[in-house]
Amino acid sequence: MLERLxxxxxxxxxxxxxxxxxxxxxxxxxxxxxxxxxxxxxxVTFDVPLGQITTVIGPSGCGKTTLLRLVAGLTxxxxxxxxxxxxxxxxxxxxVGYITQDSNLFPWLTTVENVEFPLxxxxxxxPERRERAMEWLQLVGLSGFESNYPxxxxxxxxxxxxxxxxxxxxxxxxxxxxxxxxxxxxTRMMLHHELLQIWSRQxxxxxxxxxxxxxxxxxxxxxxxxxxxxxxxxxxxxxPLQRPRNVFxxxxxxxxxxxxxxxxxxFKSELPVQPD
Amino acid sequence: MSTLKQKSQSLPxxxxxxxxxxxxxxxxxxxxxxxxxxxxxxxKNLMFFSRPTLVAEKLYxxxxxxxxxxxxxxxxxxxxxxxxxxxxxxLGLGFVLGRSRLLSKIFQPFIIGLxxxxxxxxxxxxxxxFGLGMExxxxxxxxxxxxxxxxxxxxxxxxxxEELVQLARLMKATWAQTIWRxxxxxxxxxxxxxxxxxxxxxxxxxxxxxxxGSDEGLGHFVLYxxxxxxxxALFAGIVVLVFLVFTLNFVLSVIETRVLGWRNASxxxxxx
Ligand SMILES: Nc1ncnc2c1ncn2[C@@H]1O[C@H](COP(=O)(O)OP(=O)(O)O)[C@@H](O)[C@H]1O
Ligand SMILES: [Mg+2]
Numbered sequence: 001m002l003e004r005l006x007x008x009x010x011x012x013x014x015x016x017x018x019x020x021x022x023x024x025x026x027x028x029x030x031x032x033x034x035x036x037x038x039x040x041x042x043x044v045t046f047d048v049p050l051g052q053i054t055t056v057i058g059p060s061g062c063g064k065t066t067l068l069r070l071v072a073g074l075t076x077x078x079x080x081x082x083x084x085x086x087x088x089x090x091x092x093x094x095x096v097g098y099i100t101q102d103s104n105l106f107p108w109l110t111t112v113e114n115v116e117f118p119l120x121x122x123x124x125x126x127p128e129r130r131e132r133a134m135e136w137l138q139l140v141g142l143s144g145f146e147s148n149y150p151x152x153x154x155x156x157x158x159x160x161x162x163x164x165x166x167x168x169x170x171x172x173x174x175x176x177x178x179x180x181x182x183x184x185x186x187t188r189m190m191l192h193h194e195l196l197q198i199w200s201r202q203x204x205x206x207x208x209x210x211x212x213x214x215x216x217x218x219x220x221x222x223x224x225x226x227x228x229x230x231x232x233x234x235x236x237x238x239x240p241l242q243r244p245r246n247v248f249x250x251x252x253x254x255x256x257x258x259x260x261x262x263x264x265x266x267f268k269s270e271l272p273v274q275p276d
Numbered sequence: 277m278s279t280l281k282q283k284s285q286s287l288p289x290x291x292x293x294x295x296x297x298x299x300x301x302x303x304x305x306x307x308x309x310x311x312x313x314x315x316x317x318x319x320k321n322l323m324f325f326s327r328p329t330l331v332a333e334k335l336y337x338x339x340x341x342x343x344x345x346x347x348x349x350x351x352x353x354x355x356x357x358x359x360x361x362x363x364x365x366x367l368g369l370g371f372v373l374g375r376s377r378l379l380s381k382i383f384q385p386f387i388i389g390l391x392x393x394x395x396x397x398x399x400x401x402x403x404x405x406f407g408l409g410m411e412x413x414x415x416x417x418x419x420x421x422x423x424x425x426x427x428x429x430x431x432x433x434x435x436x437x438e439e440l441v442q443l444a445r446l447m448k449a450t451w452a453q454t455i456w457r458x459x460x461x462x463x464x465x466x467x468x469x470x471x472x473x474x475x476x477x478x479x480x481x482x483x484x485x486x487x488x489g490s491d492e493g494l495g496h497f498v499l500y501x502x503x504x505x506x507x508x509a510l511f512a513g514i515v516v517l518v519f520l521v522f523t524l525n526f527v528l529s530v531i532e533t534r535v536l537g538w539r540n541a542s543x544x545x546x547x548x
Contacts, residue, residue: 072446094448104439108461108538117457118447149538169447 019086020047021173021205022071027080029066039230040066044080046224046233048173051203055216058226064209065101066231068175071207072096085172097171101178103158105150111161112137112146118169136164140194156187160194167198173205180215192218192247200244213263217241218250223263227270235266326507334508335515348516350493354410354482355520358417362478363471365418366425370467374433375459391427395419396484403489413485413493420481421474428470432463465539468532475524479517494520 029041040063048054056064069075070082073093082089105114112133119129137143140160150158159179166174180188196219199206210216216223217239225235240255250256310328317325338344373380373387399416406412436459444458460467486495494513501509 072442074442074446092445094446096446098443098446100439100443102439104437104443106440106458106461108464108536110538117444121444121447121449121453121457 019050021050021085022048022207023081023083023086024067024070025081025083027070027077027082029063029070029075030078041077042230042232044226044231044233046236048205048207049222050205052221053199053206053208053219054222054224055208055210055220056224056226057210057213057216058231059228060211062226062228063231064211064226065177068098068177068207068209071173071175072098095172097166097169097174099162099166099174099176099179101181103150103155103162105158105161105165107150110147110149111142111153114150114161115164115168117165122169132168133164136168137161139198140164154187156183156191159183159191163191163195167202167204170202171204173207176206176208178209178211181210181212188215189247195219196243196245196247213260213267214250217256217259217263218245218247225263225266234270237263323505323507326511330508331511331515334512338509338512344497344512344516347492347494347497347513348520350410351479351482351486351495351517352520354413354485354493355417355478355524357410358414358482359421359474359478359524361414362418362421363425363474366422366427366470366474367429367467370426370429370470371433374430374463380430387426391423395423396481399481399485399488402485408489408491413482413490416481416485417478420477424474424477425467425470428473429463429467432466432470433459435466436462461535464535468528468536472525472528472532475528476521479521479524483517 024044024046027041027044028039031038031040044063044067046054056067058064066075070077071084071089071093073089073091084093084095106117109117112130115136116129116133119132124132134143134146137146140163142157142160142164145153145157150161153161163179180191183191192215198204206219208216208219220239223237223239224233225237226232227234237259240259241250241253245253313325314328317327322330373383396416398419399412402412402415406415440458440462441454444454449457482493483495483498486493487499490496494517498510498513498517501507501513
């Protein structure tokens with residue numbers, strides 16, 4: 001708890017990455033409230049390297065969602081800077097794709113209409129956008145459900161639609177806010193698998209938020225650990241697991257055990273009650 | 277899969293197969309009420325309560341003789357013009373105040389103040405301002421319609437999920453696209469509630485205006501029938517008014533079903 005900003009040795013090289021896609025530079029964010037101001041983020045510094053999956057992990061209320069909103073330009077930092085491609089984010093950042101915690105599909109649009117929504121905004125012709133949306137539906141395993149409305153889909157299916165709707169317009173960076181938090185374990189594993197499959201082909205830059213250690217290890221190249229409020233960075237790690245990874249048996253991947261133990265030890269030291 | 281497809285393309289709720297008994301039952305209740313009315317009115321009270329058969333005869337007479345059309349046209353014109361103006365104003369202002377926190381803060385007390393005035397009570401004032409013609413009735417209809425449409429539009433907009441708006445903006449939607457493709461569909465349900473509840477009030481507004489001062493329109497016809505103790509004509513006038521409200525609501529329902537068809541999706545949740 002007392003140590004702040006202890007970059008892991010392995011992550012050392014990351015901090016000096018010449019041009020990361022996103023850089024948080026000593027970001028502080030205070031929510032002003034009548035009763036007492038809430039310091040949501042304090043001295044947050046880390047990079048989101050191009051083409052990698054970076055995961056921020058931390059307890060709830062530590063400011064993870066706020067980090068994503070800063071990158072998207074939906075919130076402004078009180079101090080410090082959030083850089084996107086080297087420039088401070090000063091307005092709505094329409095180069096990001098944002099997959100929110102709730103799927104947030106448009107309930108009045110069918111599955112395929114939801115997926116083609118961003119293309120429709122860009123004036124892409126109906127036949128073309130329909131074709132591309134159908135391809136994406138196939139990629140996320142939803143062929144046959146194109147004319148169903150969101151309220152007819154299960155939580156996992158809604159998540160898939162929301163992912164397809166974001167990836168279809170190929171944003172430079174994909175922000176994912178605990179997207180699989182509300183799903184059952186099997187569905188979640190399927191979605192991890194599908195996400196990594198898609199990523200292995202496109203190498204999107206992904207900034208992923210979770211509070212689940214195993215999920216962070218399964219997906220990421222780079223893990224940023226935050227402390228509870230006020231949110232600070234307490235460590236950064238490079239994930240030593242090789243790709244491609246077998247998400248269904250992630251525990252059997254070489255280096256999983258030792259890396260998990262290392263992360264867990266770090267986490268344990270921050271718990272109010274020390275488990276054995 | 278196939279069952280799912282069927283469900284999502286099914287008819288509006290009231291016409292689903294399980295509800296087929298509903299319409300006969302409703303017609304049955306109506307028939308029972310009419311028969312009860314027919315049988316319970318004694319000769320002594322006939323002058324006050326009339327009878328369904330007499331009302332039906334009168335309606336036939338009025339429509340065949342053509343005497344009623346003039347009144348229907350006048351009232352319809354007042355209602356349609358007043359309703360269109362009131363709804364347009366209500367939608368416009370509801371939209372602006374629903375999206376602008378500042379304007380809504382500034383105007384809130386005024387609107388609550390205006391809301392607490394019984395609009396119908398202003399009808400005599402409008403007669404003074406706009407005279408005995410259609411204008412004064414249109415003014416009453418505008419006012420009655422405006423508030424219902426305004427309040428429902430306003431609250432519909434306040435209830436739009438802001439995350440959907442922000443997501444659309446992040447996906448590069450212009451403000452026009454955001455309004456048309458997100459804000460309107462998201463608030464359409466509430467807006468239609470306003471549009472539909474305003475219909476009877478619009479008709480009431482026109483009729484009250486006509487009661488107060490007018491020599492034509494269905495309100496005038498009903499009032500005149502009462503002054504001449506012509507109970508069948510009075511009831512016939514009311515039947516025509518009810519029919520008018522039903523027709524307008526039906527038109528709106530058809531539009532609503534087209535706009536909000538997605539709401540009839542079954543809501544059945546599928547597993548993976
Ligand atoms: N708009 C806001 N106004 C005031 N406080 C806020 C606001 N948004 C978030 N917070 C506070 O900031 C902290 C961080 O929030 P958030 O980023 O949502 O955390 P997380 O996503 O990690 O759960 C929380 O304590 C939350 O209560
Ligand atoms: Mg959050």
